[in-house]
Amino acid sequence: MTTALAPSRARVLVALGAAGLAVLALSQAGRFGASWSEALAAVRGLSWWWPPVFGAVWVAGLAVHTVLLTAALPGLTRRRALILNVAGNAVANVLPLGGAAGTAVNYGMVRGWGHSSADYVRFAVVSKSCDFVAKLMLPLPAVGGLLAVGGLSPARGGWVLLAVAGAGAAVGVVVVLALLGRASRVLRAVPPRVGGSWAVGVAERTAGLVRRRWVALVVGLGGYLALQGVLLWLCFTAVGLHLPLPTTFATLVALRLLALLAITPAGVGFVEAGTITVLVALRVDPTGALAGLLLYRAFVLLAEVPAGGLTIAWWATTRRRTPR
Template identity: 30%
Template sequence: MRIAGGGLVRRWGGRAVGLAITGVGLYIVAPSILSLFGAWPRLADVDPWWFPILVVLEGFSFAALWWLARLALDQHAADQKPPGWGTLATAQLAGNAASKVLPGGAATGSVLQARLLITAGQPAAVVASALTAIGLITTGVLLLLPVLTIPAVLIGPPPARQLELGLLVSLIMAVVIVGLGVAALTWPRFVVLVGRGAGHLIHIVKRSVTAESSAAQLVTQRDRVAAAFEGRWWAAALAAAANRMFDYAALVAALAALDVHVRPSMVLLAYVVAQALAMIPITPGGLGFVDAGLTALLVLIGISPDAALIGTLLYRLASFWLPIPVGLLAWTGWRIHLHITRPSRTDDGQTP
């Protein structure tokens, strides 16, 4: 009885703690969520043609992740059939939706995405390696963005109606990211120098971190990414840059729809912080924390509170809320296909 009780504790204890943390997080951010929901009728004031623009931009951002997964899995597809685009899209959309509605966030979504890919015939070890590499390269791009905005912040504000330059800024940033990404994947010495520089800075606030330990850790992560995308580094860097830049462009478009005048470099900084908040697994997909944080950051960079709230709502509608039903449909379609194509256990038992 004690063993059974201990098994139940081990099985459900962690889940109970996760649900409790999620419940507390949702309670804390409930006012911001209600405030955001209360602004939904204001979306009727936005020109309708902005909505398909946002959907297309987010669609390209998701497609870049499918491309990354294809590159990583194709690398090891010599002995098995490579996954089709439909399989990759279904797995990513379903995993993304799960990360937004279930406790655990991105970790839960990755488990579901891996399950779909493994069920489709991909080796478990290859899938785990590919998803790890995708997470590392996309996170690396996100961490690189604040550094790239420093020159724009120092130069000063550009001419009037500067937000319209945001899409051009995203294109320029993508080119720079691709160049730096390829340099990191093909030139280990470059990674060592960056790691040592970061280590010196981190050592100031955390004495246990040294330049050498930081460089070694960064090189280890670089080697994992390089192995996953070997021979296709240009394509991998381009896909990772496209994933972030199309998502950032969607935020710019959401603000441009409200005729907001603000520097795109400052919007980029707000975007990076908001994406960092989404990684904290207190609430699924950073629900509430991202919304409140992004709204506050947009106000901080000079946008009116009303425009910041509506802009955040418009961006989150395309990047957070719309992918949930799309992912649910993808998962449902996968379950139906699996039920039709996989023989039942009864049939298997009756087979002579």
């Protein structure tokens, strides 16, 4: 009995610890001069037509992202790509370190649609690598843009940030080269008895897919990020904060980088605290920054979780009814 309860107790402790860390991180916003009462009042005072506008941009971003997903998995339809995206994000957003759980849900869906395990591995490698490369390479133009317009001072660490961003971009280039086939040469040294030949096969097929479909991968990811930036800008505008384009772009980059530290569900607490720190460093009003950021994060999370839950329920129901 004790053994059976241990995993449940561990999950409860992890959830409570994550919630405590999120509250602690969010409480740091007040240290920068942000007023929680004013920020929440700005969010509550939105006109009725703002949420439909946010929803339209959000849905458009998901639709564009299916271009990348269908390119990464030949045979995947746009409708199923949309289901994968929403379902995986919903699971990842409700569990601490939920990325693995979201991946498991997507794997079950892909296998249920008749794709092989190797197909899913290639799909996961390509889609996750594209996202990872973007997170590594986008800080360089973001920091460069801020330096160019005076939003970031060279004397206050601007050149250091530019060097760090350049190093990240260099790592991104290495990842791209690996996707284009350089990794298979390294994997050939792995003995066949421990999966070396299988890994080489996946790497070679992955490289062939990237070379054939790189335009769709770039268009799908670039369009999705652009629409996410529009949604972020609209959220700040809705609460009365008008950010310049370089600042909005830098904020989006910071959000995506901080999402890598998703200890709590969807990185709640840490992402907001880190992003507000960036905005304050860029001389943005702390209360306006808090209001716009809370609106953006709340809308995205509240949109993804119910939509993903309904999608998973629909998939599970139709899967049972469909003969194998």
